[in-house]
Amino acid sequence: MRWAVILAGGSGTRFWPLSTPNSPKQLLPLAGSRSTAREAVDRLEGLVSRDRILVVAGASLAPRLVEHLELARENVLVEPRAASTGPALVWATWEALHRDPDAEVLSLHADWSVADPAAFRQTADLALRTARGFDRLVTVGIVPSRPETGYGYIVPGARLDSLARDVARFSEKPDAATALDLMAAGALWNSGLFAWTAATLIREIELRTPEIAPHLEALRRGDVDGFFRAVTPVSIDVGLLERSGAVAVVSGAFAWDDIGTWEALTRVRPKDAGGNVLAGSAVAYESADCVVWAEDDVVVLNGVKELIVVQAHGRVLVMPRDRAPDMKRLLDALPPAVRDLPG
Secondary structure, eight states, rough: OEEEHHHHOOOOGGGGOOOOOSSSGGGGGGGSSHHHHHHHHTTTTTOOOOOGGGEEEETTTTTHHHHHOOOGGGEEEESSSSHHHHHHHHHHHHHHHHTTTTTTEEEEEETOOOOEEEEEEHHHHHHHHHHHTEEEEEEEEOOSSSSOSSSSEEEEEEEESSSEEEEEEEEEEEOOHHHHHHHHHHHHHEEEEEEEEEHHHHHHHHHHOOOGGGGHHHTTTOOOOHHHHHOOOOOIIIIIITTOOOOOEEEOOOOEOOSSSSHHHHHSSSTTTTTTTEEEEEESSOSSOOOOEEEEEEEESSOOBEEEEETTEEEEEEGGGGGGGHHHHHHHSSHHHHHOOOO
16 A cells, blocks of 8 residues: 655754744745645645555654644654654654555655645656556656756666656755756756655665664564664665665656745745735835745835845844855854744
């Protein structure tokens, strides 16, 4: 049967000061009226039964997700510690395998924007069928719309059939010139949407991932805490996909964004006549190409361009749009009394 694993970890610090420890990015309605986590669950309707959707999160967020996503408590898996996507996906896949010896797994994230859910489901279905039919780990690639330097790229290789190809290589977060070259060569964005049979993933982990493989015995004993204590944190991309010779790619024909920074809202939310994205009680007068999020109070812009303005939790952030990727540096520089938010 088909299963889905939704990764819902992460603190969403790039969305300070709106995102808080108890209400991080994935619980916020960044792309529309519903949270991105809720959209991720709803997007699976008709593809994966709700009782076979597993969500992986930390202990502080898991109770909120059970209520917010209306899932059974046993389907929200609580990570004993954050150890990146490799151990998280191996554990979740192992859990699916424990419940269903024939499990096929679709892996996705809780903080994406997808413009066409029907096309998403069609592509996910293709990825799952490719994983089963060709005994591959399958990644979904998105045709790039810009030379994005914050995403990884997939270079397709030999054809498996008319819709799927082996992966020749990955290129992680290239510079702008390299990104343009990759686009010209037909490379795809690595969306992070993956599919595999549980048996194939475990086999490839045992062959390729020494950071995790020696510790699978702990999962066999049912010792999840021991597994997470022992593994070396590693992403599924670095720890397995970039090492395995059994990786395929299918192309996703839908608009996708991982909503990584405040600037990304210009790609996923409606704009006014001046190109401004306005959320909450925000007004832009003779202003252009700004992002404004007013959580509690009225925010008025007058005669400015290309700013990000966020009012939330007793803080006001103002910065040029091109500074959006630098949020970590800003937060590291702020005094804790300013940086740390309630909740």
